Amino acid sequence: MHGIFYDPKHDEMVVPVALAGAVLTLRGGANGGEAPLRMLQGPKTGLVQPDTLYVDLEHDEMVVDSGDDGVLVFARTASGDTAPLRKIAGPRTRIRNPYGITIDGSRNLIFVANRTETGETRESQDAILVFNRTDEGDVPPRAVIAGPHTGILKIRQIVVDEPRGQVFVTVKNNVEYYDFEAGRFTPWNPDRTGFIGVWSVTDDGDVPPRGVIKGPASGLIWPAGVAINPDTHEVYTIDSVANAMFMFDMPEFFFRPPASPSPARGAGKGH
Numbered sequence: 001m002h003g004i005f006y007d008p009k010h011d012e013m014v015v016p017v018a019l020a021g022a023v024l025t026l027r028g029g030a031n032g033g034e035a036p037l038r039m040l041q042g043p044k045t046g047l048v049q050p051d052t053l054y055v056d057l058e059h060d061e062m063v064v065d066s067g068d069d070g071v072l073v074f075a076r077t078a079s080g081d082t083a084p085l086r087k088i089a090g091p092r093t094r095i096r097n098p099y100g101i102t103i104d105g106s107r108n109l110i111f112v113a114n115r116t117e118t119g120e121t122r123e124s125q126d127a128i129l130v131f132n133r134t135d136e137g138d139v140p141p142r143a144v145i146a147g148p149h150t151g152i153l154k155i156r157q158i159v160v161d162e163p164r165g166q167v168f169v170t171v172k173n174n175v176e177y178y179d180f181e182a183g184r185f186t187p188w189n190p191d192r193t194g195f196i197g198v199w200s201v202t203d204d205g206d207v208p209p210r211g212v213i214k215g216p217a218s219g220l221i222w223p224a225g226v227a228i229n230p231d232t233h234e235v236y237t238i239d240s241v242a243n244a245m246f247m248f249d250m251p252e253f254f255f256r257p258p259a260s261p262s263p264a265r266g267a268g269k270g271h
Helices: none
Strands: 005-007 012-017 022-027 038-041 053-056 061-065 070-075 086-089 098-104 109-114 127-132 143-145 155-161 166-171 195-200 211-213 223-229 234-239 244-249
Touching: 005 053, 012 053, 012 061, 053 098, 061 098, 098 166, 109 155, 127 155, 166 223, 195 223
Parallel strands: 098 155, 155 223
Antiparallel strands: 005 012, 012 022, 022 038, 053 061, 061 070, 070 086, 098 109, 109 127, 127 143, 155 166, 166 195, 195 211, 223 234, 234 244
């Protein structure tokens, strides 16, 4: 299991289980061998190896990485062998391997931290893909944040700060494999450390982050997960090399005026 979502509105924990092709919803106070409140699993669900998910409390929906290059949308309370309400998948979507999913409910947007490796050199084409929340089928993303100016080589988790219209992303950048013939006996490269980047929800293309946490003083090498607390101006991350959790006080990220929600493009086309 690599993902988890806590639903404070219903006091529930939602966990994707990749090896079982399932999504479990447990009571917030669950302990020991307590059975889940709901289990989503079966051929109709389309779940293969779900790794990450997000619960959209504003629209009472759950968005899940299918595990086979797609994003599935279910009713929040879906259980058993239930088909998704919508599926975003296909070559035009560019979805290959979602490592993080988040939703901006006020702007009706889905953000996917998408991992792509091609060829024997495992060249990276990682990107932040942005879709309309109600998109369905093989549709192109409405925006793609990727390219050399973004600094994104290897992407991980993602979270939206809706009031300020910002997207926080962990970019780990190190490779995930060994190459003994080339003399690389560890995947960690101290000269290519990761960072936490902040983009606007309206960004598109090869644009640099508007805010960054990185460098030797940060202690970050391979940041994997990210969470934020705007009330205390804190950014949290975990690092796979340090095996530690880091907390940063970043008031400059949260003092900017909140962005006004804008309707998603294509809203008049059935989206």
